[in-house]
Amino acid sequence: MDRWDRVGRNAAYGTALALSPYLLIKVSWVIGSLVGVLPIGEGFGLAGWLVLNTVTVGMAVTGIALVLALVRPWGMRIPGALVTFCSWVGSGFLVSVLPFAAFSALLGGGGEPSGGDDTAMPVWEGVLIEFSFVGMGLGLALAVPAYLRRRWPDAFAGRVGDGPRGAVPWAAVVGAVVGLVWLHWAAGGTLGIAHPAERTTDGEVLAVAWGFWAIAGSAAVWTLARARPAGLPRWLPLVIGWVGSGSLFAWSAWKVPLVLYVAMAHPADVTPPENPAVALALHLCAVVAGAAMMRTLARTRYRGSRGAAIHDTGRSTAVS
Structure with missing residues (x-):
């Protein structure tokens, strides 16, 4: 060990x-x-x-x-x-x-x-x-x-430029937009906010965390898909993309039923600051984007592993 x-x-x-x-x-x-x-x-x-x-x-x-x-x-x-x-x-x-x-x-x-x-x-x-x-x-x-x-010992081996370059995944764009909205709310923005007086410090700090990881995860997925910068170790964007996409998916999957409950039950002593329709749409976009980003990360890993294996095989043949 x-x-x-x-x-x-x-x-x-x-x-x-x-x-x-x-x-x-x-x-x-x-x-x-x-x-x-x-x-x-x-x-x-x-x-x-x-x-x-x-x-x-x-x-x-x-x-x-x-x-x-x-x-x-x-x-x-x-x-x-x-x-x-x-x-x-x-x-x-x-x-x-x-x-x-x-x-x-x-x-x-x-x-x-x-x-x-x-x-x-x-x-x-x-x-x-x-x-x-x-x-x-x-x-x-x-x-x-x-x-x-x-x-999977080879999962994080190699560098970003080892694999082929692809188009920018739509999920990375959606995830970045969701993250920007959360940062907008954390900074005191009122777009999509129905009850500004209900904001709390904890809620704003949590929105900063969500927004940061949404944008960081989106940037990591973009880096792997575009294979730039080529010399960057692959494990770094994979780790950032792992946490960022997981944050988008997990937290919003947890918040969707809570938002629906509050919107349908209308509890008298619970008034979220966000407009319920906006919050629901944002969390649904985050769930879909997070899942799609993770799929991109998994496909990048397998593609990179195959590419590394082919490269090693060719190098061995040339040496022999």
Whole structure:
């Protein structure tokens, strides 16, 4: 076992341990609300609160199983596409917002940066939830590359200019536009904003994180598709594109049902700052763009691997 594998293994086990408090807290919220000893979250009825927190319980269990699959022998027997998809979504959720979590911690805030399922909680619960999210994000940032390196050792080899040049993917353009809208909102812009007074500092910081990764991921996909600059190591735009496309897909896939719920249920105590129709259209564009960008990244990897193999074969023939 080399140094990268040891780092990945320790990170994965640490991540599983860090995520355990979040799982236990979410289970307690579900059970406590059912028996009436814990309050229901602001803006939710009992059914909606139970559904939301049951989903997050499932996400926590999946997260623990995922990080163990990254380092345990049985994880190598799981179809690579399934592990890759779950790792991509998890990285998009958490690695992309690690700066947000750090900023929130500096301000003394707590709780999960998901928007919409928080409730009045004891300080210790908020601290444990924040610890779980930060631990999961850091763990994925270390364990996922080690897994990919072990399962597909040639995935990040070579340089950007090794593969053929293609057209600029439409998904990169859409992702960049979505990112610019989020940055526009974070800067105080009112285009698509129905209730400016409902803006919060946390919401603006999160919009900065979303916007940054949307534009960075789009730029990375453009770089790989256009094969420019030619001397850039391929692993750099692949990593940035991985996190950026995952952030677009994961966060907006999470926000779409929340936006629909608020638009249809009209809870009296929840008023999002964005126009619901604009927010829904933006998140749907982000989901589609993120998925298409990831498809481009996967095709670039396979194309690059084949090109490298052909190049090596030709070089070997010439030498012999």
